[in-house]
Amino acid sequence: MELFESRAERAFREDVRAFLDDKLPEDLRIKVMTFVRLEKDDYVRWHNIIADHGWQGPAWPTNFGGQGWNAMQRKIFDEECYLAGAPRTIPHVNMICPVLHNYGTEEQKARFLPDLFRLKIWWCQGYSEPGAGSDLAALRTRAERKGDVYVVNGQKIWTTWAHWADWMFCLVRTRAQGKPQESISFLLVDMRSPGVTVRPIISVDGCHDLNEVFLDNVEVPVENLVGPENQGWTVAKYLLSHERTELAGVGLCKRMLHFTKKAASTHFRDGKPLIENPHIRNRLIQLEMDVQAHEWTVLRVLSRDDTGGPTPAAASILKIRSTELQQAMSALMMDCAGPRGVQYVPEAREPGWTADEDLDLFDNALVANYLDWRKVTIFGGTTEVQKNIISKTLLKL
Amino acid sequence: MDFTLTQEQQMLDEAVRRFVEKEYVQSGQDDSDQEPGYPLSRWQALADMGLLGLLVPPDHGGLGKDMTDVFVVMRALGQGLIREPYIGTALVAASMVARGGTDDQKSAWLPGIAEGSLTFALATEDCDRTPDPSGLEMRDGRLYGHKSAVLCGDSADWLIVPVSSRSPDDTGTRVFCIDARTPGVSHVRYTNIDGQRSAEITFDGVPVDAANELCSGGHPASLLEWGLDIGRMALCAEAVGALETLLQQTLEHLATRQQFGQSLGRFQVLQHRAVDMMVSVELAHSVALMAAAGIESGDDDTRRRYVSTCKAQMGRYIRHVCEQAIQTFGGMGMTREFEPTRYVRRLLAISMTWGNTEFHIDRYSEHMQ
Numbered sequence: 001m002e003l004f005e006s007r008a009e010r011a012f013r014e015d016v017r018a019f020l021d022d023k024l025p026e027d028l029r030i031k032v033m034t035f036v037r038l039e040k041d042d043y044v045r046w047h048n049i050i051a052d053h054g055w056q057g058p059a060w061p062t063n064f065g066g067q068g069w070n071a072m073q074r075k076i077f078d079e080e081c082y083l084a085g086a087p088r089t090i091p092h093v094n095m096i097c098p099v100l101h102n103y104g105t106e107e108q109k110a111r112f113l114p115d116l117f118r119l120k121i122w123w124c125q126g127y128s129e130p131g132a133g134s135d136l137a138a139l140r141t142r143a144e145r146k147g148d149v150y151v152v153n154g155q156k157i158w159t160t161w162a163h164w165a166d167w168m169f170c171l172v173r174t175r176a177q178g179k180p181q182e183s184i185s186f187l188l189v190d191m192r193s194p195g196v197t198v199r200p201i202i203s204v205d206g207c208h209d210l211n212e213v214f215l216d217n218v219e220v221p222v223e224n225l226v227g228p229e230n231q232g233w234t235v236a237k238y239l240l241s242h243e244r245t246e247l248a249g250v251g252l253c254k255r256m257l258h259f260t261k262k263a264a265s266t267h268f269r270d271g272k273p274l275i276e277n278p279h280i281r282n283r284l285i286q287l288e289m290d291v292q293a294h295e296w297t298v299l300r301v302l303s304r305d306d307t308g309g310p311t312p313a314a315a316s317i318l319k320i321r322s323t324e325l326q327q328a329m330s331a332l333m334m335d336c337a338g339p340r341g342v343q344y345v346p347e348a349r350e351p352g353w354t355a356d357e358d359l360d361l362f363d364n365a366l367v368a369n370y371l372d373w374r375k376v377t378i379f380g381g382t383t384e385v386q387k388n389i390i391s392k393t394l395l396k397l
Numbered sequence: 398m399d400f401t402l403t404q405e406q407q408m409l410d411e412a413v414r415r416f417v418e419k420e421y422v423q424s425g426q427d428d429s430d431q432e433p434g435y436p437l438s439r440w441q442a443l444a445d446m447g448l449l450g451l452l453v454p455p456d457h458g459g460l461g462k463d464m465t466d467v468f469v470v471m472r473a474l475g476q477g478l479i480r481e482p483y484i485g486t487a488l489v490a491a492s493m494v495a496r497g498g499t500d501d502q503k504s505a506w507l508p509g510i511a512e513g514s515l516t517f518a519l520a521t522e523d524c525d526r527t528p529d530p531s532g533l534e535m536r537d538g539r540l541y542g543h544k545s546a547v548l549c550g551d552s553a554d555w556l557i558v559p560v561s562s563r564s565p566d567d568t569g570t571r572v573f574c575i576d577a578r579t580p581g582v583s584h585v586r587y588t589n590i591d592g593q594r595s596a597e598i599t600f601d602g603v604p605v606d607a608a609n610e611l612c613s614g615g616h617p618a619s620l621l622e623w624g625l626d627i628g629r630m631a632l633c634a635e636a637v638g639a640l641e642t643l644l645q646q647t648l649e650h651l652a653t654r655q656q657f658g659q660s661l662g663r664f665q666v667l668q669h670r671a672v673d674m675m676v677s678v679e680l681a682h683s684v685a686l687m688a689a690a691g692i693e694s695g696d697d698d699t700r701r702r703y704v705s706t707c708k709a710q711m712g713r714y715i716r717h718v719c720e721q722a723i724q725t726f727g728g729m730g731m732t733r734e735f736e737p738t739r740y741v742r743r744l745l746a747i748s749m750t751w752g753n754t755e756f757h758i759d760r761y762s763e764h765m766q
Contacts, residue, residue, distance in 0.1 A: 001406065001465040002399040003690035009398070072398065285758050285765060289706045296683035303400045317676055387672040388665075395648055395671050397662035 005072075013076050020084040023049050029085040035365035037207060037349050038087055040164045044119045046087045056117040059094050064101045065113065071302035075250060082251030083258070092123040092161075095239045096169055099186070103227040103235050108188070112167075126156040126170025126189065126213060127236070134385050136171070137180035137233070141215060143172040143187060145229075149219040150174070150187065152195075155212060158379075162198045162211035165191050171232050178230075186232035188224040189215070203375075205368035206346035240381075241312065248298045248318040249326070253291045256329040260284060263336040263366060274336050283332055287325065294321050313394040316386035323376040323383065330373040337366045344368055400686065406469050413473035416446060421477030427592075433552030434594040435480045444513030449487045452627075454495050457507035464689035467627070468634045472685075475638020478743050480593045482516045482549035484631045490517030490557060493624040497572075497612035506555070506574070517574075518553035520544035520598055521625065521751075532561040533600060540575070540603040548750070550596030551586040553577055557611070558600075559621055572617040574609045575600075591739075591746040619697070626704040629751050630688040633711045636747045637685050640678045640718050643740045647674065647722045667725065674721050677714040684710045701764045705757040712754030715744045 005013070028042055050056065058077050060066020069077065081088075093116055100112055112121065132139040141154025152172055162168065168189045175183035189196065195218035201210040227235045264275040264284055274280040301314045334341065340363065347353050348364050377383045391397045402410060420439055428436055443449050448470060453459020460466075467488060474483070491510050494502055509515035523530035524545040533542040544550075544558065556575045575582065581603035584596035607613075612620045651662035651671060661667050684707040691703025719741045723730035726737060752760065 001402060001468075001686075003465065003686065003693060005398060281762060282758060285761055286709075288765070289710050289758075289761070292687060292703075292706050293680045293684045293710050296687045297679055299398055300400050300679075300683055300686070303398055317679060321676060321680070384669070387669045390672045390675070391665075391668035395662075395668070395675065397648070397651060397668045397671060 009072055009076065012073055013080060016077050016080040017084075019053055019055075020080060020086060023053060024084055024086050025049075028087055031351075032085040032087060034361035035349060035369060036351065036361060039351050040122065040161075043087055043090055047089065047093075047117055047119045050089070051115075051118050057097065058089070060097055060117075064097055065116075066097075072299075075248075075298065075302055079251040079254060082255040085255075090119065090123075092125055092169075093117060093119065095125065096123050099169070099226060099235055099239050102238060103186070105223070107223060108226065112188075121166045122161065122164050124159050124162045124165035124168045124191075124213075126159060126168045128158045129155060130157050134382055136236075137184070139171055139173060139184070141170070141172045142176075143174050143185065143220065145174070145222065148222055150222060150225070152187070152189065152215045152218040152220055154215050156215070157212050158201070159198075159211045159213045160209050162191070162213050163200060163208070167191060168213065169226070171236055174229055174232075180233045182230050184232040184236075185229050186226040186235040187220055188226060189218065189220055190224075193218050193220070195219070203372060205372040206344070207349065207368075207372070241315075248301070248315075249322040250295050250298050253294060253322060253325055253329075256326055256333075257288060257291050259362075260287065260329045260333050260336075262362070263333040266362075267336045267338050269338075280332070280336065283335075287329055287332060290325050290328070294318075294325055297321065311393075313390045316381075316389045319380065320383050320386050326376055327373055330370040333366050334370040337363060341367055402469065406466060409466065410469050410473055412446065413448070413470050414476070416442070417473055417477035421479070429480060429588070429592045434549065440481055440516075441513050443481065443483065443487075444511065447511075448483075449513050450491075450511030452488055452491045452495065453507045453511045454503075457495070457503055458511040459491070459507065464627070464630060464692045465686075467631055468637075468685060468689050471631045471634035472638040472641075475635035475640075476642045478591070478639070478739055479635070480591075482518060482553060484628050484635075485519050485548055485553070486510055486515070486517045488631050489519060489624045489628040490555070492627050493557065493572075493611060493620055494574075496623070497615060497617065497620040499608075499613075501608065502574075502611070515555065516549065516553045517555045517557060518547050518550040518577075518596075519625070519628065520547045520550060520556045520558045520575075521621065522546045524597075533558055535560050535571075535605065538605055539581075540573075540600040540605055542600050544598045544600070547584075547596045547598050549594060550577075550598050551584055551594050556582070556598065557621075557624075559618070570618040570621075571613070572611045572621050573605055574611060575603060575605070576609075579603050589746055591743040593746065623692075623697075623700070625751055626688075626700055627692060629704050629708045630685065630692055632747045632750055633681070633685040633688055633707050636711055636715060636744055637678075637682050639740050639744050639747070640681050640714065643718060643722050643737055643744070644671075644674055644678050646737045646740070647671065647725050650726060661725070670721055670725065674718050677717045681711055681714040681718075684714075698764055702761060702766075705752075705761040705764070708752055709754045709757035709761065712748040712757075715748045719744055 028046060031038060055067055057064065057066025058069060059074055062068035097116055100108055127136060129139045129141060141152065141156065143150035143152045156170060168191055170187055170189055171184050172187050173183055174185040195216040197214040199212045200208045201212060202208055203210060261275065264280055265273050267274050269277060275284065298318055301318060344367060345359060345364055348359055348361060447460050450459030451462050451466060451470060455461045487510060491507060494506050506515060522545045523532055524543060531542045533540050540560065554577055556577050558573050558575055560571045560573060581601045582598065584598045587595050589595050611617055648671060651667060652660055654661045688704045688707035691700040694700060722737060723741060729735050730738060732738060
């Protein structure tokens with residue numbers, strides 16, 4: 001057993017810190033640290049800075065054109081990026097990359113993989129439907145083969161950043177009957193195709209990330225099928241196994257803890273910062289302890305993890321814990337907000353807003369952030385679905 | 398970082414598990430009425446396996462292992478509900494003497510600890526039923542006062558005692574090893590909720606031998622705090638083993654108990670409860686390793702924060718898992734001789750020993766960054 005970071009791991013952490021010190025643009029950092037919403041161009045810029053530094057695809061294996069960093073290195077990179085206030089890397093490219101490598105045709109690889117990390121193409125994910133949430137296999141969007149094209153009809157929902165997307169990878173039903181394993185296909189849809197309509201969904205915090213995507217007689221060339229027809233469920237499960245690994249979120253939890261301490265240190269009651277209020281301090285300490293317990297659990301999982309992803313059940317445990325913690329921190333932040341916490345100017349979080357000197361950007365977002373953070377126990381497989389997975393695979397109940 | 402056991406640790410783990418299986422699980426008898434509260438043959442067996450010398454340096458007859466080995470041993474022992482003064486003697490006292498003892502003290506005590514002929518108890522707690530506990534005071538070279546809840550304090554050969562800084566004789570806290578048979582030492586024995594024994598010990602003019610002072614001229618208070626942190630970490634590692642056992646017993650119950658024509662494990666509400674319990678057990682495992690890292694770091698502040706995080710969190714995990722286990726077992730979970738409730742009682746005792754969750758949140762608060 002080795003309970004400390006190795007010399008090589010410490011050196012790697014120093015490299016990442018030096019990179020962030022040197023290359024993370026101050027305007028992006030300030031946006032991130034004050035809950036100002038990033039634009040598409042902000043993400044593209046950050047991805048290109050990483051790629052220019054030679055670190056394209058930090059989470060990808062070398063045979064996928066990535067860095068081939070081991071789990072510990074990925075954790076260190078993620079953690080340092082979050083603590084420095086860097087924008088996140090876009091999860092959709094981390095999903096589509098392994099899928100195309102593993103299941104794509106040579107033409108698909110040649111078309112989409114070069115510079116995938118540089119976000120020249122913005123991808124979105126077309127999975128959920130109005131009638132298919134946790135029960136994804138109940139999806140009803142259908143694709144009928146007519147000559148060289150699939151004609152796609154249906155509706156996708158909760159599609160993050162569909163309004164920025166050039167392409168959507170989605171699940172469609174290619175057979176009317178049969179188990180999902182035998183009737184669903186994985187299809188790439190050009191968002192500029194006739195018949196694609198994107199409608200915004202305004203989230204509970206007043207912001208726009210989510211969309212409905214309507215597909216009305218959209219013609220998709222058959223060469224955009226990934227993997228065999230009717231085998232899309234297998235492809236999707238492969239993709240999900242890559243999605244969950246990033247949900248452990250140690251870096252994110254630590255950044256939120258930093259935010260929580262900031263909220264508790266910058267609000268006062270009876271002349272004292274809330275961090276000195278016994279009740280608030282007690283909650284803060286328990287959360288800090290929870291974050292450390294989570295981190296050590298992640299480290300235990302990662303240390304077994306260099307031969308592939310974590311087991312689905314381990315990933316589920318980490319997802320449950322990480323998201324519960326994030327929500328508890330978002331709640332404590334809100335509880336620090338004080339009487340002015342009810343004031344909310346959503347426009348202040350959008351780029352280009354002219355500063356109102358009396359408005360604190362960080363404080364402005366505390367309640368909205370609490371509301372927005374309810375999403376984390378819903379997306380990527382709800383907490384309940386994760387518990388079903390653990391119960392079945394690990395506890396054999 | 399690497400959390401896999403070394404080959405040597407795997408062998409250690411297997412050896413202790415076999416020992417626990419044979420001595421504690423299969424025997425299945427309540428031998429708590431044997432003097433001194435546990436079978437002496439078992440204490441000797443622990444010595445013969447080398448476990449009493451786990452932290453004793455090799456030149457004094459021990460194995461000279463580190464905290465990761467303590468984790469392995471205590472986790473395995475935790476599956477067996479030990480009542481022996483193992484932690485106080487073999488882990489805390491041995492560490493404190495090895496670090497803060499004179500050469501004479503090391504020669505006098507460490508081989509005896511390793512071979513099983515000496516036991517030590519930590520007389521560190523004060524009764525909290527008065528706003529101003531006397532602690533121990535030294536006047537004219539004699540000790541006066543009272544110490545509370547001393548684990549195995551009824552049978553230990555030696556007592557490790559801190560003497561408060563308010564003593565007229567002294568300026569700072571000093572730490573002594575007191576021979577428990579010295580005239581003036583008396584105790585009242587109690588049986589704890591988990592079947593272990595503890596004592597209320599009164600010191601009435603107990604003469605102190607300066608040769609038995611630990612860390613004289615150094616920082617004895619720091620030595621004691623460090624030693625107690627090793628004890629806390631060991632308790633928490635023991636809790637991991639006990640929690641794993643309790644979870645396993647609960648899962649077996651869910652799989653076999655039939656109600657409404659099906660096993661309990663078919664009900665989703667109970668499946669999710671079992672998952673929550675398992676998550677707590679995994680977190681418990683993680684914080685125990687974190688505490689081990691805190692001690693191994695060699696940095697006092699890191700150690701305090703890691704150990705107090707561990708002990709505070711462990712108290713919460715223990716309460717969660719124990720409460721849910723009892724609820725799952727239903728009426729059987731309320732019975733004294735039911736095997737799982739023996740683990741519940743041991744776990745509760747662990748959560749209350751050497752600082753409960755509230756104590757360690759307070760301690761953490763002083764050191765929060």
